[in-house]
Amino acid sequence: MNNYFKINTLNSIVELFGLVFLKDHTLNKNLNYNYLESFLSNIVSQRQKYSLIDYYKELILDFQTFNDEKIQNRILEILDMINKNLNSYYKYQLYLILSERLINIGKKNNQVSESCNKNFLLIKENLQVNKSDIENINHFLNEDYELLSYTQLPIVVGDFSNYKLSNFKMLQINDFKGKLFVFYLKSIQAFIFKYNGNDKLLLNKQLIFSKVTYLLGIGGLIENSSYQTVFFGDLYRKAQTKFTEITTFKAINIQKIFPETKQGIREVSFELESGQMAAVLGGSGSGKTTLFNILCGVSKPDKGQILINNEVITDSFKFNKNLVGYVPQEDSLIEELTVYQNLKYCTELNRSELNKQELKQLLSETLLNFGLEDIKNLKVGSIISKVISGGQRKRLNIAIEIIRNPKILFVDEPTSGLSSSDALLIIKLLKKISENGSIVVINIHQPSSDIFRLFDRLLIIDTGGFPIYFGNPFLASSYFKNQLDIADSIEEDFYKYNQYNPKYIFDLITYSKKDEEGNSMQQREISNKEWHSQYKKNYRVDLLIEENKIVKSGISNKTANFAKQFSVFFKRSILSRVSDSQYLFFLLLGSPLLSLVTNFFIRSTKLGVKDYSFYNNENIPVFIFINVIIALFFGLITSANEIHRDKKLLKREQLLQLNPYAYLNSKLVIVSIITFIQVSSLVLVGNYIQEVMGLTFQYIVILWITAISAAMIGLVISAKLKSTLSIYISIPFILIPQILLAGAILDFDKINSTLTSKKHVPFYSNLIFSRWSYEALATLQYGNNKYNKEILNASIDRSNIIYMYNFFLPAIETELYNYLDTNPSVSSNRIFSLFKQTQNISAPTYHFIIPDTLNQSIAEEKIIEISNIKNLLRDKMRIAEKQVDNIVKNKLESINKTKYCNAKLSDIVLKSNQYVNYIYINDHLIRKFQPGLYISNSKFGNSHLYAPYKRIGNYNCTTWVYNMFFLIFISIVIYFYIATFLKRKYFNSK
Numbered sequence: 005m006n007n008y009f010k011i012n013t014l015n016s017i018v019e020l021f022g023l024v025f026l027k028d029h030t031l032n033k034n035l036n037y038n039y040l041e042s043f044l045s046n047i048v049s050q051r052q053k054y055s056l057i058d059y060y061k062e063l064i065l066d067f068q069t070f071n072d073e074k075i076q077n078r079i080l081e082i083l084d085m086i087n088k089n090l091n092s093y094y095k096y097q098l099y100l101i102l103s104e105r106l107i108n109i110g111k112k113n114n115q116v117s118e119s120c121n122k123n124f125l126l127i128k129e130n131l132q133v134n135k136s137d138i139e140n141i142n143h144f145l146n147e148d149y150e151l152l153s154y155t156q157l158p159i160v161v162g163d164f165s166n167y168k169l170s171n172f173k174m175l176q177i178n179d180f181k182g183k184l185f186v187f188y189l190k191s192i193q194a195f196i197f198k199y200n201g202n203d204k205l206l207l208n209k210q211l212i213f214s215k216v217t218y219l220l221g222i223g224g225l226i227e228n229s230s231y232q233t234v235f236f237g238d239l240y241r242k243a244q245t246k247f248t249e250i251t252t253f254k255a256i257n258i259q260k261i262f263p264e265t266k267q268g269i270r271e272v273s274f275e276l277e278s279g280q281m282a283a284v285l286g287g288s289g290s291g292k293t294t295l296f297n298i299l300c301g302v303s304k305p306d307k308g309q310i311l312i313n314n315e316v317i318t319d320s321f322k323f324n325k326n327l328v329g330y331v332p333q334e335d336s337l338i339e340e341l342t343v344y345q346n347l348k349y350c351t352e353l354n355r356s357e358l359n360k361q362e363l364k365q366l367l368s369e370t371l372l373n374f375g376l377e378d379i380k381n382l383k384v385g386s387i388i389s390k391v392i393s394g395g396q397r398k399r400l401n402i403a404i405e406i407i408r409n410p411k412i413l414f415v416d417e418p419t420s421g422l423s424s425s426d427a428l429l430i431i432k433l434l435k436k437i438s439e440n441g442s443i444v445v446i447n448i449h450q451p452s453s454d455i456f457r458l459f460d461r462l463l464i465i466d467t468g469g470f471p472i473y474f475g476n477p478f479l480a481s482s483y484f485k486n487q488l489d490i491a492d493s494i495e496e497d498f499y500k501y502n503q504y505n506p507k508y509i510f511d512l513i514t515y516s517k518k519d520e521e522g523n524s525m526q527q528r529e530i531s532n533k534e535w536h537s538q539y540k541k542n543y544r545v546d547l548l549i550e551e552n553k554i555v556k557s558g559i560s561n562k563t564a565n566f567a568k569q570f571s572v573f574f575k576r577s578i579l580s581r582v583s584d585s586q587y588l589f590f591l592l593l594g595s596p597l598l599s600l601v602t603n604f605f606i607r608s609t610k611l612g613v614k615d616y617s618f619y620n621n622e623n624i625p626v627f628i629f630i631n632v633i634i635a636l637f638f639g640l641i642t643s644a645n646e647i648h649r650d651k652k653l654l655k656r657e658q659l660l661q662l663n664p665y666a667y668l669n670s671k672l673v674i675v676s677i678i679t680f681i682q683v684s685s686l687v688l689v690g691n692y693i694q695e696v697m698g699l700t701f702q703y704i705v706i707l708w709i710t711a712i713s714a715a716m717i718g719l720v721i722s723a724k725l726k727s728t729l730s731i732y733i734s735i736p737f738i739l740i741p742q743i744l745l746a747g748a749i750l751d752f753d754k755i756n757s758t759l760t761s762k763k764h765v766p767f768y769s770n771l772i773f774s775r776w777s778y779e780a781l782a783t784l785q786y787g788n789n790k791y792n793k794e795i796l797n798a799s800i801d802r803s804n805i806i807y808m809y810n811f812f813l814p815a816i817e818t819e820l821y822n823y824l825d826t827n828p829s830v831s832s833n834r835i836f837s838l839f840k841q842t843q844n845i846s847a848p849t850y851h852f853i854i855p856d857t858l859n860q861s862i863a864e865e866k867i868i869e870i871s872n873i874k875n876l877l878r879d880k881m882r883i884a885e886k887q888v889d890n891i892v893k894n895k896l897e898s899i900n901k902t903k904y905c906n907a908k909l910s911d912i913v914l915k916s917n918q919y920v921n922y923i924y925i926n927d928h929l930i931r932k933f934q935p936g937l938y939i940s941n942s943k944f945g946n947s948h949l950y951a952p953y954k955r956i957g958n959y960n961c962t963t964w965v966y967n968m969f970f971l972i973f974i975s976i977v978i979y980f981y982i983a984t985f986l987k988r989k990y991f992n993s994k
Contacts, residue, residue: 009047013089016082017043017098018056022063023075023082024102024123025109039105043098045210072119079126087132092192095133096141097219100196102127103145104217134191144187144196145217152187159186159242161234175242177232182214184226184234188243195220195239204229222435223457225478235476237460240439241279251313251327251411252277253443258298258308261469269295269469270536272308273543276445276461278411281438283456283477284447285506286465292447293416295465299445300330300414301659312412328659329410331401333417333447336656337384340580343392343400344380347371349576350404353569354660357562366407374403374433383583395426399433404656412443424452431455456506466513472535474543477506484512487538488529566666573670577646581674595638595682599689602630607693618695619902624909627694628785629748631686632777635707636742637735638682639714643675644731647722647986654990664986668979671719672712679711680704697903698790703781706968710777713971716978717773723985746774747949753932762923763930764946776971779949780964786913786936787952788964789904795891796952802884803937809877811921811933812841813870820863820870832858834927839866841929910936913950945970 021040040060044053070078086095106124128138143151149158150171161175161184168174182201189196198217199205205212206227212218220226226234254275261268269291276282286292297303299310301317310317312327337346348367351358358366371377376399384400385391392400398418405413415434419427431446435458438444448455462477473480485491490512513535516524564572581587606623609616618624647654654667687703690696696703717738725731744750745768752760752769760766769775787796816838823835839854855862911917913936921933931938940947945954945966953960954967 010089013085014044014048014052014056015059016085017090018060019063020079020082020086020098020127021102022060022067023070023079024127025105025120039101043101046097047094072122075119075123076126079123080130083127083130087130092133093194093219093221095131096137096189096192096194099127099131099133099138100141100145100217100219103141107145134189137189137191140187140189141196141217144185144198147185147198149185156188156243159188159239160184161186161239173242175234175238177234179230180232181228181230186220186239186243188240193222195236195243197226223459223478225476233476233479235460235478237280237476241277244279244439244441249411249441250278251441251443252311253412254309254311254314255299256309256311258295258305258310260294260298260303260305267291267469268306269298269465270471271540272463272465272471274461274463274471274474276443278441278443279438280460281435281444281446281458282461282463283451283459284445284463284465285449285451285509287467287510290465290467291469292465294469296330296414296416296445296447300328302330302655327411329405329408329413330656330659331405331413331415331418332652332655333420334652335387335397336401336404336652337397338576338580338653339384339386340583341576342381342383343376343396344371345576345579346384346400347376347404347407349572350657351407352572353564353657353662354408355562356564356568370403370407374399374406376400376403393426394422395429398422398426398430402430402433402437406437410442412445413437414445414447416447417449418446419448419451419455428452428454431458451506453505464509464513466532466535468532470532470536470539472513472532472539474539480509481512484509484515487535488512488515490515563660563662566663569663569666570670573667574673577670577674581678591678591681592685595634596685596689598634599686600693602634603627603690603693606630616695617902618697619905619907621694621906622908624694624785624906625748625782625912627690628781628909629746629778631690631703631707632710632746632774632781633739633743634686635679635683635711635777636714636774637739638679638686639675639711640718640735640738642678642682642711643671643715643718644722644735645728646671646675647719648725648728648731651990654986658990662991664983664991667991668719668983668986672715672979675715675719676708676712679715680708683707683711695903696785699784699788702784702788702964706777706780706784706964709968709971709975710773713773713975716975716982719982720978723982723989742772742774745769745772746778748778752949762925763928763948764940764942765949773971773974775949776967780967782909782913783936783950783952783962784964785906786909786950788962791896791899791901791904794895795888798884798888798891800937800939800952802881802888803934805877805881805884807921807931807933807938809874809881812838812929812931813874813877815922815929816842817867817870820867823858823863824860834924835863837927838929 018040021043037057037060041053041057044056048056067075086098090098102124106120109120140152143149144158152158157171157173159175160169160172161177161180162182163178163180164174164176165178181203182199184197184199184201184205186195186197188194196217197220199212199214201214207218207220208224209227212226220236220239222236224236252275254273256273258272259268259270261270267289272295274282284292284295294303298305338349341349344367347370348363351363351367355363355366368377371380376396379392379396383391384397387394387397402415402418413434418430418434422430431451434444434446438460446459451459456477459477462473462475462480463471464473464480466472473483475483515529517527517529519525563569581591606621606627607616608621608623610620613620621627684704687700687707691700691703721731721734721738725734745766747765747769752766753762755766765775786792792799816835819835819838823832835858836854842854855866914934915932915936918932921931923930923932935948936950936952938948938951939953939955939960940951941955943955943957945956945961947954947963951963954963955961956966
């Protein structure tokens with residue numbers, strides 16, 4: 005409330021007092037002074053008050069020459085000024101005291117002069133106040149209570165132990181002397197009241213008189229001689245008739261201590277009910293945030309109970325979806341969306357029972373109520389790059405929660421970073437929410453006086469997490485003074501002007517001991533533990549447990565189903581990206597530009613030759629490898645911030661118990677769409693420049709699956725890491741192994757022997773996505789192009805025969821001759837190993853019988869037998885060569901090999917420049933000859949690099965297909981890992 009008054013406004017009010025009762029002044033001089041003094045005492049200082057009374061005395065002398073017409077004209081001028089410069093509350097107070105004075109004149113003189121009546125009628129007609137309220141005030145002043153507005157009953161405060169009153173709402177206070185009659189004026193959110201009795205009553209620490217009518221504003225209190233107090237909030241809740249359902253919230257001995265720091269919150273107990281707004285005050289590190297997380301169900305206490313409507317919440321989130329709302333301190337808005345879109349999509353998640361028209365109407369009403377209608381089409385923007393103000397952001401955050409109609413609302417530091425006017429506006433908004441029947445709990449730091457007086461209850465947390473006070477805010481200082489045995493000080497006078505600085509409370513809490521010289525010491529007079537002990541004595545937990553009078557209230561909100569949740573998550577994510585022009589630029593043009601630049605350098609010709617030939621381009625393997633790395637990069641960079649950017653949003657929405665799979669699926673679909681666009685443009689531009697023929701679709705599929713797999717890793721780091729900086733720093737650490745271990749840069753056979761397998765791809769490389777993608781593209785381009793795919797199987801048969809004839813069988817012969825020439829015990833193990841391998845060769849073989857033992861005669865027989873097999877294989881080799889030639893002649897003669905095949909890639913896949921065709925590992929011969937035409941014997945897909953097929957049981961699967969299914973499988977595993985993490989961390993599911 006604005007408590008500042010211009011001097012000319014005060015002078016005009018003084019003039020009005022003098023003019024209205026001018027004709028009756030001589031008879032009632034002292035009484036006029038008393039009424040004027042009573043009014044001024046509530047709004048100005050003592051010095052200013054006496055100055056204005058002196059001014060009044062001077063005016064009375066000047067007014068003696070005024071006739072009735074001049075008096076009335078001046079009254080109209082004064083009323084015009086008052087209407088423009090005085091707020092409604094003080095207009096009502098002015099009217100009330102003038103009316104009270106008029107009635108008393110009539111009672112004292114048995115009549116009121118005609119002039120005085122006319123003057124007062126001018127005020128009644130021209131003072132800009134609610135006319136219905138004026139009538140109610142007049143009825144109240146005349147004690148015609150039965151004529152008061154039928155929309156509400158007046159309230160009587162008193163002790164009604166032995167009798168009841170009809171046509172009144174009764175507020176029971178045991179042993180209260182006399183009766184306090186109260187009526188609520190909604191237009192100014194204040195009560196008029198009159199006391200009938202002999203007790204000494206104080207209004208905001210100022211003496212009031214029996215049978216005189218006063219105004220009680222928000223935050224005000226009335227005390228009697230027995231220290232019984234009537235608070236504004238108590239009267240307000242009694243006056244409300246719209247609380248058809250009462251909600252209670254009880255915290256009983258809540259405690260949570262963190263073992264590492266021994267900090268937390270200790271034995272907190274309090275109770276709130278519908279219509280109350282409570283503040284939680286405490287210094288930094290006192291445990292306020294920990295308490296909030298427990299109260300709203302984000303974390304569980306070590307001990308203690310939370311009761312909603314007297315039902316113990318054993319499951320932290322049993323009722324929170326419908327009953328509890330939480331507004332965090334940090335913004336939880338989607339910066340790229342408009343105010344309207346932020347509100348709309350959040351509403352669609354938790355109010356699915358509304359049809360389109362009802363939803364539209366609710367959104368419109370909410371925007372209007374929160375003062376956001378004019379900015380509904382503006383983007384929210386970031387805190388740094390502001391589009392809407394900080395106060396508007398706070399209001400939108402609150403509106404998003406309030407539209408769910410929660411019965412209990414927790415708000416964390418709503419005034420942080422706001423100007424004093426914006427802060428007051430936010431708290432008034434929250435007060436209005438509580439007045440509509442909700443419980444509002446606010447974590448706030450050092451509120452101003454205007455804010456402080458709006459609270460109905462105050463919970464103070466001292467250092468170490470010890471609660472030390474719960475009760476009415478305006479009794480807090482008296483409570484601590486009584487404990488410290490300190491007399492009232494001058495700041496108590498501030499109650500008169502509705503001013504109170506909460507700093508006084510903390511000064512009392514930390515009141516220091518004095519040394520012998522009267523200087524303050526570092527040690528408190530009462531420690532935090534001692535304050536806490538007093539708190540437990542004064543606030544009886546057993547009474548909270550025993551009471552059981554409120555019934556559970558029903559909630560009609562309906563959370564959206566899986567499909568609707570997915571739709572909302574998807575739409576809001578898409579819109580937030582589409583609205584970012586820079587993002588769209590890199591999305592649509594980044595990939596083709598990157599492809600254009602890289603492929604410009606990769607496209608090469610032989611020295612001295614100008615014409616480009618795909619066959620002779622030695623950079624095609626590099627082209628394939630670069631495409632894989634770019635696809636991985638796109639996947640990582642697209643998804644790396646997807647979940648992290650929503651973490652504040654997810655924290656706010658976790659009370660809704662939404663479906664983590666709906667959220668994750670929306671992210672996966674978005675990432676899939678984006679990477680498809682990126683990969684498609686990458687492939688289309690790259691394949692066009694390099695003149696890759698006929699494999700565009702397969703390239704897109706492989707690189708798209710690669711990008712999605714990388715995106716799953718991106719989603720993991722997005723969910724797990726705590727900052728954007730750490731996320732993007734981690735990307736090089738993910739990409740570098742992908743580059744090194746893909747198989748394109750490092751030859752697996754030449755890696756440190758302790759880290760590699762000479763037979764298969766090393767196990768750690770199988771964990772690298774790029775290895776599967778690079779092999780898939782390399783074998784696809786080599787073996788599945790339009791030319792080679794026709795002769796691939798025939799070439800595999802031919803290669804196996806060549807390997808057996810030229811390398812494998814000669815190796816056995818060599819070992820047998822060595823056996824005959826050297827110590828037999830040395831080489832027999834290797835020979836038997838080679839004999840066994842003859843059964844696993846994928847080529848036509850002679851039926852080779854493995855002997856049980858080996859001696860000189862058997863060795864000589866096997867040498868002859870192998871010579872016969874070689875003669876047989878010589879014929880088979882000619883047949884295989886002829887078969888390949890026939891396919892080329894009959895099917896491929898019209899196809900230009902140089903357009904589909906690449907010499908450099910063939911050299912790499914077949915290792916044409918490698919002269920080591922086999923090696924021994926533990927007496928086992930490992931084939932190294934033409935790996936691109938050799939199928940591994942493993943029936944589980946384990947194989948060497950560039951194998952044309954992977955064997956699964958007895959079925960041969962094309963390598964690029966197998967590799968893609970493997971990446972899909974790994975992605976599914978990661979998907980369920982992310983879903984489980986999200987479910988546990990952000991979606992409050994078990």
